[in-house]
Amino acid sequence: MTIYLVDIEQVIHTCPAFADPHPFDTRRTLVDVIPGGPCRAPVTVRCGGKAVQIPCHRHEPAKRQCGACRVIVTERTITTRHLTEVAG
Numbered sequence: 001m002t003i004y005l006v007d008i009e010q011v012i013h014t015c016p017a018f019a020d021p022h023p024f025d026t027r028r029t030l031v032d033v034i035p036g037g038p039c040r041a042p043v044t045v046r047c048g049g050k051a052v053q054i055p056c057h058r059h060e061p062a063k064r065q066c067g068a069c070r071v072i073v074t075e076r077t078i079t080t081r082h083l084t085e086v087a088g
Contacts, residue, residue, distance in 0.1 A: 002036040
């Protein structure tokens with residue numbers, strides 16, 4: 001299982017169109033990657049008459065992928081800033 005560790009920073013504001021605060025800028029920073037290792041259940045596909053094995057993550061939906069090919073994204077920190085207008 002490959003694990004991606006990310007930090008999220010979002011800036012929210014209120015505007016005349018939407019009175020409720022809402023994010024308008026979201027940035028994600030990749031902090032760390034823990035690799036899951038090689039595929040444990042490669043899939044055989046035919047390509048031009050040849051049988052080729054590819055990792056299961058390139059062919060199968062997430063629920064049918066092996067443990068090494070699955071991906072988990074973990075949010076380490078979420079920072080929210082509110083953009084306020086400066087009266088001038």
